[in-house]
Amino acid sequence: MASNTADGIAPFLLYLVTSLAMSFVVGAFLLRIQLRLRRALDRSHRKQRQLSASARIDSLTGLINRAAFMRALDRALDAWRNGGPPVAVLLIDLDHFKTVKDTHGHAAGDDVLIETARRLSGFQEANTTVARLGGDEFALLLEDDQGGIPRRVGRRLLDTLAAPIPIPNGFARVGATIGLAVSEDRAVTSQELLHAADVALYDGKRHSRGSLRAYEAGMDEAQRDRSMLEGDLRRAMTAGEIVPYYQPLIELHGDRLIGFEVLARWQHPVRGIIPPTSFIQMAEESGRIGEMFYTLLGRACEDARNWPTDLRLSVNISPTQFAEPLMASRILSILDKAGFPPARLELEITESTLVDEVSSAREILNTLRNAGISVALDDFGTGYSSLRHLSDLPVDRLKIDRGFVASAQRNGEDWRIIRAIVQLAGTFNLATTAEGIEAPEILSTLRDMGCDIGQGYLFGRPISAEQTSLWLQQRPALRAMAS
Structure with a gap:
């Protein structure tokens, strides 16, 4: 009888075990699906949070956008x-x-x-x-x-x-x-x-x-005016309206004319002569400063072919141009084409060039100096150059910023700054040029300090090539007047 009972229960137990096994399998399957769904939902939430953050956070800096x-x-x-x-x-x-x-x-x-x-x-x-x-x-x-x-x-x-x-x-x-x-x-x-x-x-x-x-x-109107100039600049360069003007460089001991600084002027057909402060920065920001420099250099070399061969040209170069690998070769090519000796050219660079472009500036300036071109450090004392830069980089001359000269005229104590620059230049065997000389007493003081070269309204304002040629014909009288 017990055997009959066991035989009767056996199918039930088998069904129960099978059911439990199937329930476990189904439960595990459902749990697995649930976990997958939960992970997918978590990923979706994370992605939404990331998208939300990216919509308001700058990925590089972590600041809001x-x-x-x-x-x-x-x-x-x-x-x-x-x-x-x-x-x-x-x-x-x-x-x-x-x-x-x-x-x-x-x-x-x-x-x-x-x-x-x-x-x-x-x-x-x-x-x-x-x-x-x-x-x-x-x-x-x-x-x-x-x-x-x-x-x-x-x-x-x-x-x-x-x-x-x-x-x-x-x-x-x-x-x-x-x-x-x-x-x-x-x-x-x-x-x-x-x-x-x-x-x-x-x-x-x-x-x-x-x-x-x-x-x-009123600033809005000034900005609109600037925007009009920016739009006009490309046409002006193509039309040859950006021209070189020349300001005399005078050797202070002997009042000898040694050359000219080349300064850009815009001969606008409507506005007349526009000074460089109104368009040089625009040319830099628009990437046209290199084209402008090479054009001015070429025209200046052509102009100077008709002048005495002992006169040199000094030309400002923008720090941004040192990012151009072929700058040195292009300058030398322009000189060669014009038949202008490299020894008659001086390039003026600013102190910011020494700070921002030390490695590229050293290589390019060495190439140019090896060809005979000299280098002046412009606006010295207004930037961040160091004694290391003066000893490491190929510089021939320091230009004392006109702001120091103007300040010294108002406050005699500021002559100490100029005297210190002249003495520092002498320590490094560098010549000096003082800008902004407008009065005989300023000229006399700079001479006594040992400054080598001067420029300013006392000697002459920047003038066109045609006016410079006429000025050169009258040089003996003007030299006597300056002395």
């Missing part, structure tokens, strides 16, 4: 209209970023942007918002009801960004210019306030890089 900044600016202006603190926008543009990137590569450019963002993040407080708007342009939104705060913050920003930035090949001094706009009209929109800061920024870059410029009425 333009879209997020504009939303923050909208909120700040809404709060201001409802009784909150005034709103200030500081628009920050790096001054020499393109030069660093062109010379040292995109990786060095990224290093500059990352370090700039790190420094700006130090200003990230409860009432500030820092963003990268794109390229080398950054912005700081400040909400504060205390007068003068935006300007003080702007000056601190300039100091912070002026410090050298480490890059793979050394250090770069980039610096920045800042445009400031403050909410005054309650109806102002975020776009209008940012535009005002942009107008102030470009006014600052046009007149004084490395400065803080606040928006003022």
Whole structure:
């Protein structure tokens, strides 16, 4: 009987075990599907968070981007209209970023942007918002009801960004210019306030890089005028309207004319003669400065063929041109074509070239000097050059910035700066040139200090090639007058 019972239970147990096994398999399968669905959902959520973050965060610097900044600016202006603190926008543009990137590569450019963002993040407080708007342009939104705060913050920003930035090949001094706009009209929109800061920024870059410029009425009109000039510049270069003018270089001991500095002038058909301060920076920013330099150099060499062979030409060269590998060969080719001896040419470079383009400048300048061309360091004392640069780089002469001469005329104590530069040049066996000589007493003092060469209105203003040829015919009388 027990056997019959067991036989009866056996099918049931088999069914039960089979059912349990199937339930386990199905359960495991469903659990596996559930885990897959959960992981897929988690991935979807992460992707959504990443997409949300990428929509507001700049991936390179970690700062918020333009879209997020504009939303923050909208909120700040809404709060201001409802009784909150005034709103200030500081628009920050790096001054020499393109030069660093062109010379040292995109990786060095990224290093500059990352370090700039790190420094700006130090200003990230409860009432500030820092963003990268794109390229080398950054912005700081400040909400504060205390007068003068935006300007003080702007000056601190300039100091912070002026410090050298480490890059793979050394250090770069980039610096920045800042445009400031403050909410005054309650109806102002975020776009209008940012535009005002942009107008102030470009006014600052046009007149004084490395400065803080606040928006003022009338700047919009000036910017429109500049935009018209920018559009006209390409036509002017093609039409040959950018021409060389010449200012005498005088040996101070003996009043001997030794040559001319070549200065660009724009002979505009409507506006007349336009000075270089109004278009040289535009040419640099648009990438046309190299073309302009080579054209001016060629015309100056042709002009000088009709002048005494003991006179030399001194020509300014932009720091951005040192990013061009063939610069030296192109200069030598122009001289050869014009039949102009290299020993009669001097190139003037600025101190920023020594800081930003040390490696490329050394190679190019050595090539040119080996061919007989001399090199002058322009505006000495206004930049960041060091004694190492004076000893390492092939420089023949220091030019004392006209600002020191002008300052010395107002304050006699400032003669100490000029005397120190002359003595420093002597230590390195370099000649010196003083700019901005406009009075006989200034000339006499510079002579006593041992300055070698001078230029300024006392000797002659920059004039055209035709006027220079006439001036040379009268040189003996003029030399007697200067002495």
